[in-house]
Structure formats: C-alpha cells, structure tokens
Amino acid sequence: MSVLQTTRQIWAAPIVLGIVSAIGLVSALLGDGIWDALSWMAFTAPIAAILWAIARAISHSPSL
Numbered sequence: 160m161s162v163l164q165t166t167r168q169i170w171a172a173p174i175v176l177g178i179v180s181a182i183g184l185v186s187a188l189l190g191d192g193i194w195d196a197l198s199w200m201a202f203t204a205p206i207a208a209i210l211w212a213i214a215r216a217i218s219h220s221p222s223l
Contacts, residue, residue, distance in 0.1 A: 172208065179204045 183201025186194045 176205050176208060 179201050183198045183204075186201065187198035
C-alpha cells in the first residue's frame, strides 16, 4: 500500500540535512575548540540519517 506524501514531506529531511551540513562546514572554517565540536556533530547527522534508514528498511523487509 502506498501513501501519498506532500512536497513538503518529501523534501523536509533533505533540506534539513543540507542546512545542518552547511552549518557544519561553516563552523569548521570559523575556528577551533567549540567550533570543531559543532562541526563534528553536524557532520554526524547525515550518517545517523543513513543508518536510521538502513535499520528501518531491514526491520520492514519481509522475512525469508
């Protein structure tokens, strides 16, 4: 069964991940210390999203 999604629902996560990644890039260029920590946290967001999507796909796949 397919569920129709609005354009906002489809693009919300990629836009948020893009903004977070841009914040991470800018903070990495600004300085050291807290800026480095902020950049690393921002760069882990896309990785966490990928791992979440993989785990969700595995859990929703039909068993063999």
